Amino acid sequence: MDESIDTSFDSIVSNYYQPLYRFGYSLAKNEHEAGDLAQQTFFIYAEKGGSLRDKSNVKSWLFTTLYREFLRRKRKNERMDNYEPELLENAGGSIEPEVQSTLDGNLAVEALAEVDAVYREPLSLFYLKDLSYKEIAEILDVPIGTIMSRLSRGKAQLREIFKRKEAETI
Amino acid sequence: MDRKEAKTFLELCRPGLEADYTDPLITEALAMLDQDPELRAWFESEQAIDARISDSLNNIEPPAAFKAETLAGMYAHKAQANENAPEASSDTIQFPDQTSTKSWMSAFVGIAAVFVVLFVTVAALRTGQETNTGTAVATAGIPDLVQFLSNEMDNMKGLDKRSQQSGPIMTYLASRGAPKPDALEDVIRDKRTLGCVVFDYNGAQLSMICFKDDSYYHIATLDKADIREDIPQGPSYYQIGNQAFKMWQDEKQVHILTMEGTEEDLPELI
Numbered sequence: 001m002d003e004s005i006d007t008s009f010d011s012i013v014s015n016y017y018q019p020l021y022r023f024g025y026s027l028a029k030n031e032h033e034a035g036d037l038a039q040q041t042f043f044i045y046a047e048k049g050g051s052l053r054d055k056s057n058v059k060s061w062l063f064t065t066l067y068r069e070f071l072r073r074k075r076k077n078e079r080m081d082n083y084e085p086e087l088l089e090n091a092g093g094s095i096e097p098e099v100q101s102t103l104d105g106n107l108a109v110e111a112l113a114e115v116d117a118v119y120r121e122p123l124s125l126f127y128l129k130d131l132s133y134k135e136i137a138e139i140l141d142v143p144i145g146t147i148m149s150r151l152s153r154g155k156a157q158l159r160e161i162f163k164r165k166e167a168e169t170i
Numbered sequence: 171m172d173r174k175e176a177k178t179f180l181e182l183c184r185p186g187l188e189a190d191y192t193d194p195l196i197t198e199a200l201a202m203l204d205q206d207p208e209l210r211a212w213f214e215s216e217q218a219i220d221a222r223i224s225d226s227l228n229n230i231e232p233p234a235a236f237k238a239e240t241l242a243g244m245y246a247h248k249a250q251a252n253e254n255a256p257e258a259s260s261d262t263i264q265f266p267d268q269t270s271t272k273s274w275m276s277a278f279v280g281i282a283a284v285f286v287v288l289f290v291t292v293a294a295l296r297t298g299q300e301t302n303t304g305t306a307v308a309t310a311g312i313p314d315l316v317q318f319l320s321n322e323m324d325n326m327k328g329l330d331k332r333s334q335q336s337g338p339i340m341t342y343l344a345s346r347g348a349p350k351p352d353a354l355e356d357v358i359r360d361k362r363t364l365g366c367v368v369f370d371y372n373g374a375q376l377s378m379i380c381f382k383d384d385s386y387y388h389i390a391t392l393d394k395a396d397i398r399e400d401i402p403q404g405p406s407y408y409q410i411g412n413q414a415f416k417m418w419q420d421e422k423q424v425h426i427l428t429m430e431g432t433e434e435d436l437p438e439l440i
Contacts (some may be wrong), residue, residue, distance in 0.1 A: 009244045017240055021232040035232060039240050046244035076430070108226035127224045129187050152181055159219050166222070 012049075013042060016062055019130045023063060026109055026124035027070045037073075041066040063131065064139045067121070107169065111162040119154025122147050126155075171195075173209055176202050180213050185221040312408050314399050315371070316417060319378070319390050319426055320410045322369045329365035329380065339366045339379055348375040351391045353420045357439050358389070372398060387429035387437055394424055407433045 020041055025034035044065055045058075052061055108127065112120050125136045137144040171179075176199040183190045183200075191200065203210040331342040336358045343350040348368045351358065364380040374396030380388045405418040409432065416427045416436050427436055 009241060009248075013237055013241050013244065017232060017237050021236065022227060022230045025230050026227065031233070035236060038232070038236075039243060042240050042244050043247045046247040106226075106230075108223050109230070111223070124227070126184065127220070127227045129184050129224055129228070132189060133182070148182065152178065155181060155220075158223065159216075162223050162226075163219065 009042075009046065012045065012058060012062075016059065017042070019128055020062055020066055022128055023124060024066055024070070026112055026128075027067070027121070029109055029113060033073075037066050037070055040069055044069075059130070060135050060138055063125070063135075067139055107165055108162065111158055111165050114161045115154055115157045119150050119157065122150045123154045123158055126151055171198055171202065173202075173206065175199070176206075176209060177212065180209075181216065183217070185217045185224065312410060313401055313417065315376075315392065315397065315401070315424070316408050316415050316426060317410070318371055319369070319376070319415070319428065320413055323378075323388070323413070323428070326367060328367075330367045332365035334362055334364070336361060336363050336379070339363055342366065343368070343377050346375070348377040349391045349393045349423060350377060351379070351389055351423065351425055353423065354389065354425065354439065371396065383437065385429060385431070385435070387427065389439075390426040390428065392424045394419060394422055397424055407436075409433070 017038060020038040021034055024037035024041075025031065028034050028037060041062055045062060049058070049061075052058065112123060115123060121140055122136060122142075125131050125139065131139070133144055133147060137147045140147065142150075179193070179196045179199040182193075183196060190196065203213060331339060333339050333342075336355075340350045340355065343366060346368060358379070358381070361381050362383065364382050364386075366377060366379045369376040369378065371392060374392065376390055376392045376396075378388050378390040380386065401417060401419065401424060403419070405416055408415040408417070412430050413428055414430075414432050414436055416433070418425055427439060429436060
């Protein structure tokens with residue numbers, strides 16, 4: 001364990017608020033939900049982070065917590081589908097038009113949304129470049145070999161979609 | 171290593187990320203670029219588009235105030251966690267805002283919280299509920315009725331009756347002999363509903379109507395005669411996970427308004 005790691009709130013937020021927000025955005029595909037997911041992650045850390053034994057794992061812990069929070073909310077939204085069929089479309093992450101027009105990153109997010117679902121999270125984490133393959137595997141709770149093969153197949157899809165979208169915007 | 175294998179490893183190199191280049195197999199694949207111009211051209215093309223995708227994703231910026239708000243929220247959560255840690259009884263129950271905040275209020279809140287815990291404990295003993303230590307700590311201060319509703323909402327499979335208008339729902343509840351929020355009938359008449367569901371609460375019917383406004387919220391109703399615990403006379407607020415609850419009672423019924431969020435998010439219905 002690296003004793004020199006600064007785990008003060010200020011340091012943690014400064015280091016990770018942008019990557020966590022971006023990961024949240026790539027998952028939820030809207031600004032509001034991305035902010036909510038990232039903040040909820042930090043709030044959970046504020047309450048429970050003290051019990052984190054290996055402080056060098058803070059980054060992985062934060063990403064894992066955000067991802068689990070996203071999955072929890074997604075399951076809840078899917079239950080809402082039982083209330084009313086069209087709700088899933090609303091809850092499932094359509095891209096907000098106003099965000100689409102204001103964020104450069106949305107081209108990648110839009111492209112990711114068209115990739116087969118199983119490849120999306122590995123690809124998001126891959127292109128965000130904050131984590132090693134081992135960390136990505138741990139966060140998504142998938143063997144590293146599976147991550148590698150999903151990345152390989154997913155990248156082929158994403159590149160084609162991204163190039164098409166780039167051409168459309170010119 | 172042939173070209174196909176080399177491509178497999180080279181695909182894993184993220185532009186500008188040195189850590190990806192340290193694997194011996196990737197190092198070997200990179201060395202092949204000097205001897206294979208076609209492979210190099212392919213690699214450079216792949217790196218170029220990978221860089222554009224990555225830049226696009228990493229250009230997403232949080233709102234300007236996001237960092238400061240997050241930090242402030244963390245300190246607030248930390249403070250609340252510390253404040254609540256010693257007394258399990260006070261970490262979930264919150265009383266509604268009053269017009270004044272006299273010093274006697276804090277004493278009243280403390281006494282009321284103790285009473286609520288005592289009532290819950292007595293009710294649990296009276297109804298023969300088994301509460302191990304963990305459960306007692308986790309649910310201290312939360313009335314059994316609220317906890318029951320939270321559990322049922324987590325596990326519910328769907329609605330018993332669907333309708334976007336409250337009229338048919340009230341009719342349905344009446345036909346089942348289930349409680350309907352009579353005192354709120356005028357308030358909810360024009361609200362857009364999703365439907366309703368009836369739960370079995372210790373042999374009594376607990377009805378819940380689901381609404382869709384700017385957000386989703388629900389009103390659960392139980393006849394007071396079916397309550398087996400003492401509950402606060404005035405409105406009381408509870409938080410279980412991300413779900414906020416407001417419970418109040420009128421002459422004949424107990425109502426619980428709930429939605430995902432916090433006490434501040436709950437709509438003003440009464």
